[in-house]
Amino acid sequence: MTRHAVAVVTAAAGAGIGSAVARRLASDGFDVVITDAHERRCRELADQLGTEHNRPFLSYPLDVTDSPAVEQAIRTVADERGGVDVLVNNAGWSKIEPVAEMSVDTWQRCLDVDLNGTFYAMRHALPHMIERGGGAIVNISSIAAWEASTEHGAAYAAAKAGVLALTRVAAAENGKHGIRINAVAPGLIYNDFLRKIYPDDFFAGYAEQRSRVGRVGRPEDVAGLVSYLVGPDAGYITGEVYGISGGVFPHA
Numbered sequence: 001m002t003r004h005a006v007a008v009v010t011a012a013a014g015a016g017i018g019s020a021v022a023r024r025l026a027s028d029g030f031d032v033v034i035t036d037a038h039e040r041r042c043r044e045l046a047d048q049l050g051t052e053h054n055r056p057f058l059s060y061p062l063d064v065t066d067s068p069a070v071e072q073a074i075r076t077v078a079d080e081r082g083g084v085d086v087l088v089n090n091a092g093w094s095k096i097e098p099v100a101e102m103s104v105d106t107w108q109r110c111l112d113v114d115l116n117g118t119f120y121a122m123r124h125a126l127p128h129m130i131e132r133g134g135g136a137i138v139n140i141s142s143i144a145a146w147e148a149s150t151e152h153g154a155a156y157a158a159a160k161a162g163v164l165a166l167t168r169v170a171a172a173e174n175g176k177h178g179i180r181i182n183a184v185a186p187g188l189i190y191n192d193f194l195r196k197i198y199p200d201d202f203f204a205g206y207a208e209q210r211s212r213v214g215r216v217g218r219p220e221d222v223a224g225l226v227s228y229l230v231g232p233d234a235g236y237i238t239g240e241v242y243g244i245s246g247g248v249f250p251h252a
């Protein structure tokens with residue numbers, strides 16, 4: 001049997017970018033490992049992909065803030081699936097509190113999920129990739145890393161900016177091992193969960209007034225970019241960050 005390249009995606013069982021990335025990489029032919037803090041949804045998505053693609057997908061309940069658990073997950077995947085070729089660090093968390101009122105818990109939780117979780121997964125996956133002589137990592141940051149805005153919260157902005165620095169330096173360190181590491185920085189990407197947080201007219205207003213393409217982003221938009229970045233056409237791309245915001249925060 002041909003071995004499919006193995007792609008581990010964190011926070012892959014939600015309604016947003018993570019599950020769209022998992023679906024897209026499964027369609028691209030990857031042996032996708034669905035990891036998420038939510039055990040049941042994790043298993044359900046793996047089962048669903050298994051039915052759709054007629055091959056088994058592994059689900060692995062995983063909270064990315066637990067470094068030993070992340071290490072164990074990567075080891076298990078490498079043992080059971082023959083390696084880790086691709087890692088997509090998608091887990092993110094935010095709570096918007098002004099700095100002057102922010103609780104230490106909010107600051108720490110945000111740094112823990114968004115930045116430390118990304119570091120833990122890279123720290124534990126990279127030795128496997130180095131040993132095997134290659135791999136690709138994509139870290140999901142945000143335009144919050146760049147924007148001077150009160151919309152995202154400083155903890156989230158700082159964590160997502162940290163993800164970009166981590167990406168840049170890790171890419172410089174690991175190119176010689178055949179490992180490419182990039183980041184993507186989405187603007188607003190609609191999902192059903194966000195509809196519970198924001199009023200319906202928020203999305204229409206964003207599409208009309210801020211987006212330059214007349215709509216909000218879709219998880220599939222980001223999944224397409226991730227698919228490209230981990231694929232063979234992106235072999236000369238590492239240490240980069242790609243904005244994907246419908247022109248809300250362009251970099252040209």
Ligand SMILES: NC(=O)c1ccc[n+]([C@@H]2O[C@H](COP(=O)([O-])OP(=O)(O)OC[C@H]3O[C@@H](n4cnc5c(N)ncnc54)[C@H](O)[C@@H]3O)[C@@H](O)[C@H]2O)c1
Nearest residue numbers: 011013014015016017018037063064090091092142188189
């Ligand atoms: N949605 C947006 O507008 C937007 C914009 C820019 C960046 N992002 C970033 O994209 C990523 C995905 O966000 P999304 O909104 O598409 O949601 P998503 O559906 O991809 O992720 C939600 C999932 O994350 C899981 N999760 C939460 N904390 C976790 C943890 N500690 N460990 C493992 N799993 C955990 C939840 O169980 C849930 O299933 C995040 O990093 C987010 O910061 C999102």
